[in-house]
Amino acid sequence: MKNLTRRLPIVVAATLLLFSPFAQAVTDNFADIEAQVALQHDAGVQRLQEWIRLPSIAAEDLGFPEGPEHMVTLLQDVGFQHAVVVETDGKPGVFATLDAGAPRTLGVYFMYDVKQFDTTEWSSPPLEAALVEKEGLGMVIMGRGAVNQKGPEMAFLEAIRAIREAGRQLPVNLVLVAEGEEEIGSPHLGQIVNRPDVQAALAGTIGVIMPSASQGRDGIVTVSLGAKGVIEVQLTASGERWGRGPGKDVHSSLKAMIDSPSWHLIHALSTLVSADGNTITIDNYPQPLPVSEAERAMIAEAAKRKNEEQFKEALSTQRWIDDLAFEQALVRLVSQPTVNIEGLVGGYTGPGGKTVLPHKAQAKLDLRLVPDMTAKGALAALEAHLDKHGYGDIEVVMSGGYDPTSTPAEAELIQAQIAVLQAAEIDPIIWPRSAGSYPGYIFTGPPLLLASGHFGLGHGSGAHGPDEYFLIESYNPEVEGWDGAVMSYVQYFYELGKP
Amino acid sequence: MKNLTRRLPIVVAATLLLFSPFAQAVTDNFADIEAQVALQHDAGVQRLQEWIRLPSIAAEDLGFPEGPEHMVTLLQDVGFQHAVVVETDGKPGVFATLDAGAPRTLGVYFMYDVKQFDTTEWSSPPLEAALVEKEGLGMVIMGRGAVNQKGPEMAFLEAIRAIREAGRQLPVNLVLVAEGEEEIGSPHLGQIVNRPDVQAALAGTIGVIMPSASQGRDGIVTVSLGAKGVIEVQLTASGERWGRGPGKDVHSSLKAMIDSPSWHLIHALSTLVSADGNTITIDNYPQPLPVSEAERAMIAEAAKRKNEEQFKEALSTQRWIDDLAFEQALVRLVSQPTVNIEGLVGGYTGPGGKTVLPHKAQAKLDLRLVPDMTAKGALAALEAHLDKHGYGDIEVVMSGGYDPTSTPAEAELIQAQIAVLQAAEIDPIIWPRSAGSYPGYIFTGPPLLLASGHFGLGHGSGAHGPDEYFLIESYNPEVEGWDGAVMSYVQYFYELGKP
Known part of the structure; x- marks a missing residue:
């Protein structure tokens, strides 16, 4: 398998030759678009670097309103005729449409915000977006948001640009919503998506896609049929609310006569999970559905193809929970709810x-x-449990979260991905459910009931951690660089645009 | 009762008139020394301010070697003939002697280090040592170390200076040890005190005193007969040591297949104390001695004299542990060991x-x-408990600590305090044991087996917290300001110097 930009056109051309009713497609090998992608390579990478240098971080109130305004500019720049900032009770969203006069319309979900970062942990400054060499991989852009999600999103936009600059019409219309609070759990996404104009526009789409770098270091592509939901909560024990313990920090010797809100919190936490930390013991907690046979089959297949040792090494992890075998650990990853401690802070x-x-x-x-x-x-359930066990005074603030999301493998949005990948001689891993979360529920749940998923070739890593990167020039023909990522969206548009 | 500088001389003069065999003492009303104290008031306060502006904080490796060098200078300046920096494996100490040709020698324990501070929490910058008005109290010096312990220590030095400047000989010789790691639990104090030259010098003393501001806001003086011991420990759970969980921070979705060192720590902690946080449940933990009748009597007497409501208000606390009555809460404060959480930090x-x-x-x-x-x-016991309960991988680092210390009420060092106070018409609260800790064990334990205690009039508060202060000009005649604090040491020297 070779890089997409050198390989795909021929395969896809063959496909189109057989099935396309359009005169243009019969002779279409995308050579013109591929040439345009190469031509705009440097400028596109620069546009990504500029975007990374403008971080929007909702948790820190950083980069507003510059973030949404820049998002609008980026969309207008590639041809969205309508692109506006949409105010919410939190950070603004963006709503945009691109009418290409095509028969079908694709929904698109973007986030313009990025995760917090600690500059001291990075080997290259997170806002410099420098091109650095990563051993064994190639040249990458290193910076906050490089893979989560500005890199894939910018590649998606560059695909739209390349089609236009090649003198063609986009084969699908686009309806796009972007939010600036994905990293805090999308608390106001509903206020964007549920606007009558946005609802009406989305209702006419075949589903909603989010650009992503779906290739692992080994080039393997995973197609996920959904994602877990999540809630993020901060539990705070305090003397003020408890009515016991001090209302300010006092000398520790006083512990002999004054209660400790810290111990109150520790004991409250200890009731939430089993002693090994792995079984949720919250009273009357909602239970997961059993794992279906289809899901087990997908996971068994995936377990054979994923490299357990590489996976463990990447995670600096020696053992899975309960010393499970890899396949059983993956079943757990897909199917089990979690209660995780993100951080502890007190005194x-x-x-x-x-x-x-x-x-x-x-x-x-x-x-x-x-x-x-x-x-x-x-x-x-969490609040009722705390209350019942004598911890009702502990403040529970939910800072964000949403329901799980699922899309059937049969959905056109998924089948089109598989078609593009197979045409590129990539046999994707079909994965029942991402263990991470994204707010697809807003599209897959009522009233829209649309398909939703992620797509995009290319590779990156380090989301939420230091040294986040997105691959630009790949040393490995199995893994796409920038131009290959851009071309993957071109292919996807044409696949979805088929009548 | 009026301020000491205006009241004490007459009372003490009367005492001396009756009992002193010295010609000088017969006519001694300390008027000359008192005049000198007034004369050097401004310069003394300035010397304290300069000292506060030079913080030494062992935990942050701040202010070394300036701190011990300045300590030596301060001691030489008031007449210590011998004053040297003493190296240890940690921060240096200081050893100094002042030979006044007197028949008796007093041991003195100083700390030159101060607690960490967070400038943002202070109403006046902690290193500015500004003179600010505190409502209802008077003019105070606000700064880190003002009361813990530079203010009282500087007042002690000013007493030595005043006696010399008044043309007199100090009535006692002095042997002083100072350390720079008191705030991290005095891990190397033994290396100072156990030096042959220091041991020999201390062995010849009547006991070791630490200057302190022993007056409450209400002017009441507490004389403590000892202090609790303490150990400070940091417990760290990590994937690296546990062999489970990740070796670096990973995406939280992986909690479904990877163990959590944070939950491991929470469950380990929850085994250390009862659910209310107040009863130690460490296996085979050393037990406290029962409270003696003498101790109960002292506490009962103190409970009558202390103002519970003011005490609660100062601590922002509504209830004592188990809703105990004040006297029972004080019994607990004096007699019970504690396991306190100073801080939690993770992720x-x-x-x-x-x-x-x-x-x-x-x-x-x-x-x-x-x-x-x-x-x-x-x-x-802590380490054995963790090990037994499956938490042997949790790293336990003891950053400092020492044994409890006790001195009998009959000790001359204590009796001299009571005499000075009673002569000043102050009826002190005799307190069995301070709930806070100081490393008096190094003097009261073998081989020295000396008496040890704290003394000094004056008032301050805020040790370890923001807005720490030491009272300079008192609005309340019941509470001594700077000159009164200085004079209290003058009185104490003369009381101890009695043959």
């Missing part, structure tokens, strides 16, 4: 010790949800 | 959430000890 957090009895302690949790659990149901 | 600690599964989580604890518990015994 003195500097080097060594400090003799205080803190008045407040906080645990940051995320709870992943699988069908048919709901964000609302999980939160209600 | 993401910023605003909102961040979807990571952290590879590491830490709890910072302090464990207060009462007779006959030892620091060594408490640490060993």
Whole structure:
């Protein structure tokens, strides 16, 4: 298998030769678009770098309103006739449409925000978006948002540009919504998507796609049929709310006569999961659906193809939960809800010790949800449990979250992906459900009931951690670089545009 | 009762008139020294301000070697003939002697280090040492170390200076040891005190005193007969040491197949104390001695004199542990060991959430000890308990600590305090044991077996917290300001110098 830009055109041309009723397609080998992609390569990479240098981080109130305004500019620049900032009670969204006069319309979901970062942890500054060499991989852009999600999104936009610059019409119309709060759990996405004009536009689409870098380091592509839901909650115990313990940090010697909100929190937390941390023990917690035979078959197939040792090494992990075999660990990954501690913070957090009895302690949790659990149901069970066990004073703030999402493998949005990949001689792993979360529920749930998924060749890693990157020039013919990623969207548009 | 500088001389003069065999003492009303104290008032306050502006913080490796060098200079300046920096494996100490040709020698314990601070929490910058008005109290110096312990220590030095400047000989010789690691649990104090030259010098003293501001806001003086011991420990759970969980922070969705060191820590902590956080449940933990009748009587007397409501208000606390009555809460304060959480820190600690599964989580604890518990015994029990319960992988680092200390009420060092106070018409609260800790064990334990205690009039508060202060000009005649604090040491020297 060779890089997409050098290989795909011929294969797809053959496909089109056989099936396309359009005169243009019969002779279409995309050579003109491929040439245009190569021509605009440097400028496109620069546009990505400029975007990374303008971070929008909702948790830190950084990069607003510059972020949504730049998003609008990027969309207008590739030909969206309508592109507007949409205000919400939180950070603004963007709504845009591109009418190509095509018979079919594709929905698109973008996020323009990025995760927080700690510059000291990076080997190249996260806002520099420098081109650096990554051993064994190639030249990458390193920066916050490189793969999550600006790199794939910019490649998607460059595909639209290349088609236009090649003198062609886009084979599908586009309806796009972008949000600036994905990294805090999309608390106001509903306020964007549920607007009558946005609903009406989305209702006419064949489904909603999010650009993503779906290739692993080994080039293998995973097509996910959904994603877990999630709620992020901060649990705070304090003397003020408890009515016990101090209302400010006091000298630690007073622990002998004053209660400790920190111990109150520790004991509350210890009731949420089993002693090994892995079985949820929240009373009346919503239960996951059993794993279906189809899901088990997909996971068994995937387990054979994924490299367990590489996976463990990438995660610096020696053992899976309960020392499970790889396939069983993957079943758990796909099917089980979680209660995870993201962070603990209370009292003195500097080097060594400090003799205080803190008045407040906080645990940051995320709870992943699988069908048919709901964000609302999980939160209600957590709150009821704390209340019942004597921890009703602990403040529970849900900072974001949403339900799980699923799309059937038969959906056109998925089948078109598989067709493009197979035409490129890539046999994708079909994966029942991403263990991570994205707010696809807003499209797959009522009233829209659309298909939703991710697509895009190319590779990147480091989302949410340091040294996040997106591959630009690939040393490995099995893994696409920038031009291959752009071309994958070109192929996808033409596949979806088929009558 | 009026301020000491305006009241004490007459009372003490009367005492001396009756009992002193010295010609000088017969006519001694300290008027000359008192005049000198007034004369050097501004310069003394300035010397304190300059000292506060030079913080030494062992936990942050800040202010070394400037701190010990300045300590030596301060001691030489008031007449210590011998004053040297003493190296240790940690921060240096200081050893100094002042030979006044007197028949008796007093040991003195100083700390030149101060607690960490967070400037943003202060109403006046902690290193500015500004003179600010505190409502209802008077003019105070606000700054880190103002009361803990530079203010009282500087007042002590100013007393020595005033006696010399008044043309007199100090009535006692002095042997002083200072350390720069008190705030991290005095891990190397033994290396200073156990030096042959220091041991020999201290062995010849009547006991070791530490200057302190012993007056409450209401002017009441507490004389403590000892202090709890303490160990400070940091407990760290990590994927690296556990062999389970990730070796670096990974995406939180992986919680479904990877163990969590944070949950491991939470469950380990939950085994250390009862569900209410107040009863230690560490297996085979050393037990406290029963409270003696003498101690109960002292506490009962103190409970009558302390103002519970003011105490609660100062601590922002509504209830004592188990809703105990004040006297029972004070019995607990004096007699019970504690396991306190100073701080929790793990994973993401910023605003909102961040979807990571952290590879590491830490709890910072302090464990207060009462007779006959030892620091060594408490640490060993904690480690054995963790090991037995399946948490042997959790790293336990003891950053400092020491045994409890006790001195009998009959000790001359204590009786001299009571005499000075009673002569000033102050009826002190005799307190069995401070709930806070200081390393008096190094003097009261073998081989020295000396008396040890704290003394000094004056008032301050905010040790370890923001807005720490030491009172300079008092609005309340019941509470001594700077000159009164200085004069209290003058009185104490003369009382101890009596043959």
